[in-house]
Amino acid sequence: MTAEFAGNQIVIEVLYLIASVLFILALKWMSSPTTARHGIWAGEIGMLLAIGGTLLHHGIIDYRLIAIALVLGTIIGIPLGRVQMTAVPQRTALSHAFGALCVTLVGSAEFYLRTPDISRFMMSVLSVEVILGGLTFTGSLMAAGKLQEILPQRPLIYRGQNFVNFSLLAIALVIAVYLVLHPGARSLFPFMLAIATLFGVLLIIPIGGADMPTVISLLNAYAGLSAAAMGFVLDSKLLIIAGALDGSSGLILSIIMSKAMNRSFTNVLFGAFGQVQTSAAAGQEEKVVRSATAEEAAAILSAANKVIVVPGYGMAVAQAQHKVRELYDGLTKRGVEVRFAIHPVAGRMPGHMNVLLAEADIPYDRLVEMDEINGDFPQTDVALVIGANDVTNPAARSDTTSPIYGMPILDVDKAHTVMVIKRSMNPGFAGIDNPLYYLGNTLMLFGDAKAFVGGIVRELGGGHG
Amino acid sequence: MASSSNLINALFIFVLAGFIGFEVIRRVSPLLHTPLMSLTNALDAIAVVGAIILVGEHKNSLSAVLGFIAVVAATSNIVGGFYITDRMLRMFKSSRPAPKP
Numbered sequence: 001m002t003a004e005f006a007g008n009q010i011v012i013e014v015l016y017l018i019a020s021v022l023f024i025l026a027l028k029w030m031s032s033p034t035t036a037r038h039g040i041w042a043g044e045i046g047m048l049l050a051i052g053g054t055l056l057h058h059g060i061i062d063y064r065l066i067a068i069a070l071v072l073g074t075i076i077g078i079p080l081g082r083v084q085m086t087a088v089p090q091r092t093a094l095s096h097a098f099g100a101l102c103v104t105l106v107g108s109a110e111f112y113l114r115t116p117d118i119s120r121f122m123m124s125v126l127s128v129e130v131i132l133g134g135l136t137f138t139g140s141l142m143a144a145g146k147l148q149e150i151l152p153q154r155p156l157i158y159r160g161q162n163f164v165n166f167s168l169l170a171i172a173l174v175i176a177v178y179l180v181l182h183p184g185a186r187s188l189f190p191f192m193l194a195i196a197t198l199f200g201v202l203l204i205i206p207i208g209g210a211d212m213p214t215v216i217s218l219l220n221a222y223a224g225l226s227a228a229a230m231g232f233v234l235d236s237k238l239l240i241i242a243g244a245l246d247g248s249s250g251l252i253l254s255i256i257m258s259k260a261m262n263r264s265f266t267n268v269l270f271g272a273f274g275q276v277q278t279s280a281a282a283g284q285e286e287k288v289v290r291s292a293t294a295e296e297a298a299a300i301l302s303a304a305n306k307v308i309v310v311p312g313y314g315m316a317v318a319q320a321q322h323k324v325r326e327l328y329d330g331l332t333k334r335g336v337e338v339r340f341a342i343h344p345v346a347g348r349m350p351g352h353m354n355v356l357l358a359e360a361d362i363p364y365d366r367l368v369e370m371d372e373i374n375g376d377f378p379q380t381d382v383a384l385v386i387g388a389n390d391v392t393n394p395a396a397r398s399d400t401t402s403p404i405y406g407m408p409i410l411d412v413d414k415a416h417t418v419m420v421i422k423r424s425m426n427p428g429f430a431g432i433d434n435p436l437y438y439l440g441n442t443l444m445l446f447g448d449a450k451a452f453v454g455g456i457v458r459e460l461g462g463g464h465g
Numbered sequence: 466m467a468s469s470s471n472l473i474n475a476l477f478i479f480v481l482a483g484f485i486g487f488e489v490i491r492r493v494s495p496l497l498h499t500p501l502m503s504l505t506n507a508l509d510a511i512a513v514v515g516a517i518i519l520v521g522e523h524k525n526s527l528s529a530v531l532g533f534i535a536v537v538a539a540t541s542n543i544v545g546g547f548y549i550t551d552r553m554l555r556m557f558k559s560s561r562p563a564p565k566p
Contacts, residue, residue, distance in 0.1 A: 019511070027486070027501075028492075030490075030500070031492045031493050033496060033554070033557040036554045039504065040554065043504060043547065047508070047547075050514055054513075054517050059518065059522045060518065061522065062529075063521065065520050065521075065533060068533075069520060069533050069536035072537045073543070074544045077541035077544025077548070078545070078548065080548075080549070081548025082548070082552075085553070088553075092499075095541075099539065101534070102510070102516055102542075105516070105532070105534055106512065106515045106519060106535050108531055109531040109535075112525075112528065121472060216502070228479055230515060231475070235471055237475070239514065240478050242509055242511040244478075244479050244480075244482035245482060245490075245505065245508065246505045249501060251487075252490050253498060253502065342495070349498075349502065350498035350499060351495060351496065351498030351501070351502075355499045355556070358556040358557045361556070361558065363558055363560030365559050366560065367496060369495055
């Protein structure tokens, strides 16, 4: 190594150090919406420094190919940054897949470059990198496909599913162990990779839409951990740090999501909701449901002092957030206090509802978390549920036989009047009947969320001078 | 390549960074969980540095091709991730000081 190379190396390491600090600051500034945009700048500067530093690397001889790849990636990245807000969950899943793809490909290339002269430790981390990366890649693609509704959102369940999945994972791990002991057996590597990717597909097949917030967070954690493993392989501190940050972020979100559903990770991954789907149909006929028109709903809302809106995935599907904003404006103008109650797992990814409502220009201080707002429902005149179902189901509090028993819910049934906008009486995605709809203080507003909210807005506008 | 002292160093860094991540991210408002995920996604795409070296060193055509695809995938995450995070955060506005009566 000549002096010039050594000098380069120091510059690179210092740039990486600065980038690491900027990455940590970026996440720190995300703690509040007022500082969050500084976080992006910090992240961007850190990224530019790190890439710039890498280009100084003395071993690089081919800059042309790098430039083409960077340009191509940018061309693909721009439309991925411009997707509609309602498509953010599938975009996020897709980017987990891309991240994992990068890690897996680099791991595979390193395997073929380094074997058979590779230490046991290095081969172990490399196996972790490739197995975790491979399963995250296909798993995230599956999740994105389900969210985009290219693939059926219903969980697909068959007998012996968990046995098949665990066996596959076990085979992949056995191959990994064999490769650690005999790194010369290069022909086994593609099998390990193939089994890991197959496992990723099968892992997501039984998972339904309602579990997506947890699953996306878990895939996020896997993507981060596989990147950290890659950092061990390449002996790159920057990569280890970025991977650890991403991994802990995904892990924290997974914990929050699974707590909000009162389920463990293993239950989300291996205990699909599917089995209960048909059970709730009986006895539905005799229960009485009261429904109301947009005109009646508008009258009740405008007579209220305090209204809490509870949005759910149905609002996202119907793209109703802008109409909800008009409703918010109309009611606020009449002196009605309107707030939004956000359940942690409402929607298809963590924070999904907040982003949609922010897109519709609803001020973020009107968006209140479950724990903070739950005590206010008894003093609330109207709780308006738009496209949310399981997160408002009082059976979770009282009915020990319910599959969602114990899940923390929004106590909408305690409001003086509950109005639920819903397309029909069909039970929700999980197939669980919701006793909320048969309560004496509940009015069902049947229709498409966007059209119905639009109807209420029109009535509000016409009714007063 | 990593000697055992390098390995210990790497483990130290991993554990400490994980700890920092846990403490920092625990404080992120649930309001911003979606942008948080797209931001960490963009930061995670720092894996691009490993891929860039693979392409640049061009040790053989397999590693160059795999590295090339990896650079494309990671770069699209960097560009798309920062871009959409910025778009999302620009939408979060507080209610104006005095809401109109």
